[in-house]
Amino acid sequence: MKVNLMHGAGGEVMGELLRTLTAFSHNNAGGVGLESLDDGAIIPINGSNIVLTTDSHVVRPLFFPGGDIGRLSVCGTVNDLAVMGARPIALTSAMIIEEGFSVDDLARIVASMDQALGEAGASIVTGDTKVVERGSLDGIIINTAGIGIALRPVRDSTLQEGDLIIASGTLGDHGISILSYREGFEFGETLHSDVAPVWPIIERALAAGDIHAMKDPTRGGFAAAINEMAHKSGVGILLDEEKVPIRRSIRSAADILGIDPLQVANEGKVIMGIAPEDADAILSAIRSHPTGADAAIIGEVISGSRVVMQTSIGGERFIEPPLGDPVPRVC
Amino acid sequence: MKVNLMHGAGGEVMGELLRTLTAFSHNNAGGVGLESLDDGAIIPINGSNIVLTTDSHVVRPLFFPGGDIGRLSVCGTVNDLAVMGARPIALTSAMIIEEGFSVDDLARIVASMDQALGEAGASIVTGDTKVVERGSLDGIIINTAGIGIALRPVRDSTLQEGDLIIASGTLGDHGISILSYREGFEFGETLHSDVAPVWPIIERALAAGDIHAMKDPTRGGFAAAINEMAHKSGVGILLDEEKVPIRRSIRSAADILGIDPLQVANEGKVIMGIAPEDADAILSAIRSHPTGADAAIIGEVISGSRVVMQTSIGGERFIEPPLGDPVPRVC
Ligand SMILES: Nc1ncnc2c1ncn2[C@@H]1O[C@H](COP(=O)(O)OP(=O)(O)OP(=O)(O)O)[C@@H](O)[C@H]1O
Ligand SMILES: Nc1ncnc2c1ncn2[C@@H]1O[C@H](COP(=O)(O)OP(=O)(O)OP(=O)(O)O)[C@@H](O)[C@H]1O
Ligand SMILES: [Mg+2]
Ligand SMILES: [Mg+2]
Ligand SMILES: [Mg+2]
Ligand SMILES: [Mg+2]
Ligand SMILES: [Mg+2]
Ligand SMILES: [Mg+2]
Numbered sequence: 001m002k003v004n005l006m007h008g009a010g011g012e013v014m015g016e017l018l019r020t021l022t023a024f025s026h027n028n029a030g031g032v033g034l035e036s037l038d039d040g041a042i043i044p045i046n047g048s049n050i051v052l053t054t055d056s057h058v059v060r061p062l063f064f065p066g067g068d069i070g071r072l073s074v075c076g077t078v079n080d081l082a083v084m085g086a087r088p089i090a091l092t093s094a095m096i097i098e099e100g101f102s103v104d105d106l107a108r109i110v111a112s113m114d115q116a117l118g119e120a121g122a123s124i125v126t127g128d129t130k131v132v133e134r135g136s137l138d139g140i141i142i143n144t145a146g147i148g149i150a151l152r153p154v155r156d157s158t159l160q161e162g163d164l165i166i167a168s169g170t171l172g173d174h175g176i177s178i179l180s181y182r183e184g185f186e187f188g189e190t191l192h193s194d195v196a197p198v199w200p201i202i203e204r205a206l207a208a209g210d211i212h213a214m215k216d217p218t219r220g221g222f223a224a225a226i227n228e229m230a231h232k233s234g235v236g237i238l239l240d241e242e243k244v245p246i247r248r249s250i251r252s253a254a255d256i257l258g259i260d261p262l263q264v265a266n267e268g269k270v271i272m273g274i275a276p277e278d279a280d281a282i283l284s285a286i287r288s289h290p291t292g293a294d295a296a297i298i299g300e301v302i303s304g305s306r307v308v309m310q311t312s313i314g315g316e317r318f319i320e321p322p323l324g325d326p327v328p329r330v331c
Numbered sequence: 332m333k334v335n336l337m338h339g340a341g342g343e344v345m346g347e348l349l350r351t352l353t354a355f356s357h358n359n360a361g362g363v364g365l366e367s368l369d370d371g372a373i374i375p376i377n378g379s380n381i382v383l384t385t386d387s388h389v390v391r392p393l394f395f396p397g398g399d400i401g402r403l404s405v406c407g408t409v410n411d412l413a414v415m416g417a418r419p420i421a422l423t424s425a426m427i428i429e430e431g432f433s434v435d436d437l438a439r440i441v442a443s444m445d446q447a448l449g450e451a452g453a454s455i456v457t458g459d460t461k462v463v464e465r466g467s468l469d470g471i472i473i474n475t476a477g478i479g480i481a482l483r484p485v486r487d488s489t490l491q492e493g494d495l496i497i498a499s500g501t502l503g504d505h506g507i508s509i510l511s512y513r514e515g516f517e518f519g520e521t522l523h524s525d526v527a528p529v530w531p532i533i534e535r536a537l538a539a540g541d542i543h544a545m546k547d548p549t550r551g552g553f554a555a556a557i558n559e560m561a562h563k564s565g566v567g568i569l570l571d572e573e574k575v576p577i578r579r580s581i582r583s584a585a586d587i588l589g590i591d592p593l594q595v596a597n598e599g600k601v602i603m604g605i606a607p608e609d610a611d612a613i614l615s616a617i618r619s620h621p622t623g624a625d626a627a628i629i630g631e632v633i634s635g636s637r638v639v640m641q642t643s644i645g646g647e648r649f650i651e652p653p654l655g656d657p658v659p660r661v662c
Contacts, residue, residue, distance in 0.1 A: 008461050
C-alpha cells in the first residue's frame with residue numbers, strides 16, 4: 001500500500017495510517033502515552049505533570065493573511081500543550097531547509113516565532129537545522145516540540161453527560177482563509193487566519209471553573225474534534241446551529257469554495273466540555289481576552305454516540321467525522 | 332543571501348546561519364537555554380533537571396548497512412539527551428511523508444525505532460504525521476524530540492585542565508560507511524554504521540566517576556566536537572594519534588574517498604573529558620558494554636586554545652574545526 005494525501009489530512013483515513021505509525025511496544029513513559037492518541041502525552045516526573053507534544057508544519061504559502069509558518073509552528077505546539085491543561089514552558093525549533101532558501105525569509109520567520117512565543121509565555125530553548133539539496137524539498141518545513149506543566153491535566157476523552165460545549169471563537173477561519181488566498185479569490189474584505197496561542201484564554205478558563213475535556217480543532221476542523229471527543233468519551237452531542245459562531249465572510253467564501261467550514265483547520269481555537277454550573281464564569285473568563293471574544297456555548301453533552309446539529313430551520317442533521325481535511329497543506 | 336548545503340553541515344558555516352535561526356528574545360526557560368548551544372537544554376522543574384532536545388533526519392538511503400532512518404531518529408535524540416547526562420524518558424515521532432511512500436517501509440522504520448527505544452530504555456509517547464504531494468519531498472523526513480532527567484547534568488563547555496579525553500569507540504564509521512555504500516564502493520568487507528544509543532555506556536560511566544564534559548561527535552565528526560568543547564571551555568587539547576581508534580577498513584575507505592574520518596558523523600559515540608583519577612574506573616565501565624568495547628583514552632586537556640595531535644611519526648598537527656561535514660545527508 002502507498003501513502004496518499006488523505007493519510008495526512010487529520011480525519012478517519014489518517015487514523016488508519018496511525019495504526020502503522022504508532023505500533024510501538026515502547027509507547028508510554030508512565031502517564032498518558034501514545035495509546036490515548038490525545039493532543040499530547042503526560043509524563044509524571046517528581047510530582048509534576050510534564051506534557052510533551054509535537055507538530056510539523058508544511059503550510060503553503062509560507063506567509064499568508066493573519067500569519068506565517070513561524071507563528072503557526074509556535075502556536076501548533078503551544079495549543080496542543082494548552083488543551084492538555086499545560087502552561088507552555090519550553091519549545092524546540094527544528095528547521096529543514098531547501099538549498100537556495102532566502103536567509104531574509106528565515107529571519108522574518110524567526111521574528112514571527114519570537115512574537116508568538118511572547119504571547120504564549122514560552123521560549124525556544126534548543127533546535128536543529130538540516131539543509132537538503134535543491135529539488136528535494138519545496139522550501140522549508142518546521143517542526144516544533146514542547147513541554148508544559150499541567151497543574152490539572154485535561155483530556156479529550158472525558159466529556160460527561162450534561163456538560164456544556166464551548167467554542168472559544170469563530171470556526172473555519174484558518175482553512176477557508178488559506179484556501180481563498182491560495183486560489184486568489186477576493187471576497188470584498190481579506191479573510192484572515194485565526195492563528196494564535198490559546199494558552200492565555202485556557203489559563204483564564206481553568207481559573208474560572210471546571211473544564212472536563214478540551215481539544216484544539218485543527219486538521220479536520222470542528223467536525224473531527226467534536227466527533228473524536230464524543231467517541232472517546234462514549235457520549236453524544238447536541239449542537240445548536242444558530243449558536244455556532246462562523247464569520248459571515250468565511251461562510252460566504254466556504255459556500256463559493258464548496259467546503260464545509262466545520263471540516264477545515266482552526267489554529268487559534270479550543271473546544272471545551274464544561275460543568276454547566278461554571279458556564280457563566282468560564283465564558284466570561286474566555287471572552288475577557290481578545291482571542292476569546294467570540295466564545296459561545298454551542299451545545300451540550302447527551303447520552304448516545306452521535307453528534308447531532310439542530311439546524312436553524314428546525315431540523316436535525318448528523319455532524320460526521322470527516323475522512324480528512326479538504327484543504328491540503330493547511331498547517 | 333541564500334542558504335547553501337554547508338549551512339546544514341554541522342561546522343563553522345552552520346554556525347553563521349545559527350546566528351539568524353537562534354535570534355529569539357524568548358530563548359531560555361530558566362536553566363540552560365539556547366544561548367549555550369549545547370546538545371540540549373536543561374529546564375529545572377520542581378527539583379528535577381528536565382533535558383529537552385530535538386533532531387531531524389534526512390539521511391539517504393533510508394536503509395543502510397548497520398541501520399536505517401528509524402534507528403537513527405531514535406538514537407539522534409537519545410544521544411543528545413545522554414551527553415547532557417540525562418536518562419532518556421519520552422520521545423516524540425514526527426513523520427513528514429511524500430505521497431506514494433510505501434506503507435511497508437513505514438512499518439519497517441517503526442519496528443526499527445521500537446528496537447532502538449528498547450536499547451535506550453525510552454518510549455515514543457506522542458507524534459505527528461504530515462503527507463505532502465509527490466515531488467515536494469523525496470521520500471520521508473523524521474523528526475524526534477525528547478525529554479530526559481539528569482541527576483547530574485553534564486555540559487559540553489566544562490572541560491578542565493588536566494582532564495583526560497575518552498573516545499567511547501572507533502571514529503568515522505557512520506559517515507564513511509554511508510558514503511561508501513552510496514557510491515557503491517566495495518572494500519572487501521561491508522562497512523557498517525555505528526548508530527546506537529549511548530545512554531547505556533554513559534549510565535555506567537556516570538556511576539564510575541566524575542565526567543566533566545561530554546558531546547556526541549555527529550555532523551562535523553570528532554574534529555567539530557572536540558574543537559567546540561575546547562573553545563567553549565577555554566582550554567587546549569593534546570591528542571595522541573596512535574591512541575585514536577579508527578577501524579582499518581574505515582581508514583582505507585576514507586583514504587580512497589579522500590575524506591578525513593575525523594570530520595564525518597558518528598552516531599553511536601561520545602567524547603568525554605574526565606577527572607584523571609577516575610580514568611581506569613570510567614574506561615572499564617564503558618568497555619563493559621558492547622557499544623563501548625573500543626573505548627580509549629586519546630589525549631588530555633592542556634592550557635591554550637587549540638586542538639593539537641601528536642602524530643605517529645613524532646610530529647604535531649592542528650585538528651581544525653571543519654567548515655562542515657564533507658558527507659551530505661548523513662543523518
Ligand atoms: N507519526 C506518528 N507517530 C506517533 N504518533 C503519532 C504520529 N502521528 C500522529 N500521532 C498521534 O496521533 C494523534 C493524532 O495526531 P494529530 O497530529 O492529528 O494530533 P494534533 O496535533 O492534535 O492535530 P494537528 O496535527 O492537526 O494539529 C496524536 O495523539 C499524536 O500523538
Ligand atoms: N533551527 C534552530 N533553532 C534553534 N536552535 C538551533 C537550530 N538549529 C540548531 N540549533 C542549536 O544549535 C546547536 C547546534 O545544533 P546541532 O544540531 O548541530 O547540534 P547536535 O544535535 O548536537 O548535532 P547533530 O544535529 O549533528 O546531531 C544546538 O544547541 C541546537 O540547539
Ligand atoms: Mg491537537
Ligand atoms: Mg496539533
Ligand atoms: Mg541537531
Ligand atoms: Mg549533539
Ligand atoms: Mg544531535
Ligand atoms: Mg499533530
